[in-house]
Amino acid sequence: MIKFEKVSKIYLFETEPQSRRPPKSVAVEGVSFEIQTGEFVSLVGRSGAGKTTLLKLLLAEEKPTAGQIYFGKENVHEIERAKIPNLRRKIGVVFQDYKLLSAKTAYENVAYVMAVMGAPNQVIESDVHDVLEIVGLSERGHHFPAQLSGGEKQRVAIARALIHRPEVIIADEPTGNLDPYNTHDIIQLLIKIHDLGTTVILATHNKEVINHLGKRVLTLEQGRLIRDEQRGKFIL
Amino acid sequence: MFLALERIILLGWEKFSRDKSSTWAALIVTAVVVFMFSSLLFLQGVSVFLLSRLENSVDVSVYFAQDASEEDILAFKERLLPVPEVKDAVYISKDKALEEFVALHKNDQFIVDALETIGTNPLLASLNILAKDPGQYPKIAQFLEQEAFSGIVERVDYKDRQNVIQRMEELTKGIRLVVLIVSVGLAFIAVLVAFNTIRLTIYNSRDEIEVMRLVGASNSFIQGPFVVQGIVVGVFGGLLTFLFLFFLSWFAGPRFESFLSGFNLFEYFTSHVFLFLALEFGVGIGLGVVSSVVAIQKYLRI
Ligand SMILES: Nc1ncnc2c1ncn2[C@@H]1O[C@H](COP(=O)(O)OP(=O)(O)O)[C@@H](O)[C@H]1O
Ligand SMILES: [Mg+2]
Numbered sequence: 001m002i003k004f005e006k007v008s009k010i011y012l013f014e015t016e017p018q019s020r021r022p023p024k025s026v027a028v029e030g031v032s033f034e035i036q037t038g039e040f041v042s043l044v045g046r047s048g049a050g051k052t053t054l055l056k057l058l059l060a061e062e063k064p065t066a067g068q069i070y071f072g073k074e075n076v077h078e079i080e081r082a083k084i085p086n087l088r089r090k091i092g093v094v095f096q097d098y099k100l101l102s103a104k105t106a107y108e109n110v111a112y113v114m115a116v117m118g119a120p121n122q123v124i125e126s127d128v129h130d131v132l133e134i135v136g137l138s139e140r141g142h143h144f145p146a147q148l149s150g151g152e153k154q155r156v157a158i159a160r161a162l163i164h165r166p167e168v169i170i171a172d173e174p175t176g177n178l179d180p181y182n183t184h185d186i187i188q189l190l191i192k193i194h195d196l197g198t199t200v201i202l203a204t205h206n207k208e209v210i211n212h213l214g215k216r217v218l219t220l221e222q223g224r225l226i227r228d229e230q231r232g233k234f235i236l
Numbered sequence: 237m238f239l240a241l242e243r244i245i246l247l248g249w250e251k252f253s254r255d256k257s258s259t260w261a262a263l264i265v266t267a268v269v270v271f272m273f274s275s276l277l278f279l280q281g282v283s284v285f286l287l288s289r290l291e292n293s294v295d296v297s298v299y300f301a302q303d304a305s306e307e308d309i310l311a312f313k314e315r316l317l318p319v320p321e322v323k324d325a326v327y328i329s330k331d332k333a334l335e336e337f338v339a340l341h342k343n344d345q346f347i348v349d350a351l352e353t354i355g356t357n358p359l360l361a362s363l364n365i366l367a368k369d370p371g372q373y374p375k376i377a378q379f380l381e382q383e384a385f386s387g388i389v390e391r392v393d394y395k396d397r398q399n400v401i402q403r404m405e406e407l408t409k410g411i412r413l414v415v416l417i418v419s420v421g422l423a424f425i426a427v428l429v430a431f432n433t434i435r436l437t438i439y440n441s442r443d444e445i446e447v448m449r450l451v452g453a454s455n456s457f458i459q460g461p462f463v464v465q466g467i468v469v470g471v472f473g474g475l476l477t478f479l480f481l482f483f484l485s486w487f488a489g490p491r492f493e494s495f496l497s498g499f500n501l502f503e504y505f506t507s508h509v510f511l512f513l514a515l516e517f518g519v520g521i522g523l524g525v526v527s528s529v530v531a532i533q534k535y536l537r538i
Binding site: 059089101 | 255449453
């Protein structure tokens with residue numbers, strides 16, 4: 001359902017004239033792979049290997065320098081600007097830094113996604129309630145992000161990513177800021193979501209997590225895909 | 237469609253009521269700008285009032301010969317009124333002139349004694365002529381000094397004041413120009429300051445806008461609440477200024493009346509209340525909407 005074809009991304013930026021650094025950085029180079037519906041795929045690599053860049057390319061947040069990316073039958077970078085929100089509504093995203101709306105309560109953060117899509121109020125109410133229960137936060141709906149712990153914030157973020165029943169959930173280092181207990185909870189939650197039929201893409205550099213999962217692993221090194229294994233281990 | 241609009245309005249209200257620091261900042265600068273524009277309106281009112289008073293205080297007086305009869309003078313007035321440059325002519329009879337003269341000098345014993353000694357009324361009847369425009373006095377004076385009137389007209393009291401009139405005319409034009417330039421300049425600066433403040437509050441929301449984009453919000457759904465917030469800020473800023481001006485002019489109106497040669501700020505405010513309302517809400521809402529729309533464009537790239 002997701003296909004990367006020889007994708008490269010080179011960031012160009014300004015440097016001071018006397019700087020030794022080249023005015024560009026190769027984030028992703030010649031990456032090709034395919035993900036089937038219902039897979040659980042981990043994206044592994046050191047910091048700076050290009051994991052986030054790959055996910056941004058899939059979300060049409062960045063344009064590839066070369067290559068094609070398909071979501072279903074659609075070529076992601078041929079979608080008109082105005083239709084990009086529709087693509088994003090098919091994908092739920094979870095970030096390392098949660099990216100919750102700080103001026104909204106947990107409940108409102110989750111409800112916002114459905115409001116954006118024009119769901120009727122009653123549906124929003126019952127769905128948000130259900131999803132908060134799935135992530136174990138039904139009691140904390142009226143709290144603002146600043147009143148929640150890291151693990152709780154990440155669970156709100158997962159609830160938000162789930163609420164509109166997206167085909168794919170992308171989690172970019174969702175446990176990067178969490179202690180081992182919360183990490184375990186969040187990964188269990190992702191496994192549960194996967195078991196319910198959603199495709200999951202997890203970017204991480206957490207060795208325990210990968211080895212515990214025992215699922216497909218794509219390993220990136222300096223922007224290149226160096227390994228693609230069905231029951232992968234964390235090897236760098 | 238309707239649901240989306242309703243949600244945008246609710247989200248905008250939520251922003252307004254929760255985002256206290258940026259709401260206050262925006263509210264204050266909006267109120268200041270609205271206040272500036274309202275002051276311009278007052279300034280305009282005062283200057284028009286004062287200038288028209290100045291212009292009206294300039295006139296040409298025609299003094300009639302001792303032996304001119306009242307009928308002749310009134311007939312003269314009838315001939316004068318149709319002249320296009322003439323706005324009005326006020327007849328002051330000999331008796332009236334004496335009355336005013338006595339009233340003016342009632343404390344000056346020497347003059348009172350002198351009048352009694354003369355026994356008759358030494359003053360001349362006159363017409364006070366008002367032009368439509370101060371520039372037209374020379375023309376009117378010329379008309380009055382024609383040979384045809386020499387039998388009845390004793391003298392035209394204009395030459396003495398010709399300088400004053402001309403200077404006043406220049407001054408009038410000058411003041412209007414300076415007021416206009418200063419006003420426009422100040423208003424421009426105020427708008428810039430307000431625009432930048434609002435831009436800053438939106439800049440502070442850039443992460444939030446980013447998140448909204450990532451969860452699939454369309455541009456109008458992101459921008460809408462900011463615009464609504466701008467409108468609400470504009471309405472409250474306008475209302476705040478309106479109330480402030482009401483009490484300020486109510487307080488200052490009578491106290492500054494003599495200083496402004498009879499111009500009452502409060503009367504001006506109440507007699508132009510709809511103009512003030514329109515200006516305050518127009519400027520407030522316009523500023524809120526335009527600056528939030530312009531400022532947010534930058535963060536709406538996909
Ligand atoms: N906006 C950007 N401008 C310039 N270089 C960038 C930008 N974003 C990422 N990079 C570079 O691209 C490379 C890959 O980054 P990233 O995809 O964030 O890695 P990861 O998520 O695996 O840690 C890094 O070298 C990073 O410095
Ligand atoms: Mg990253």
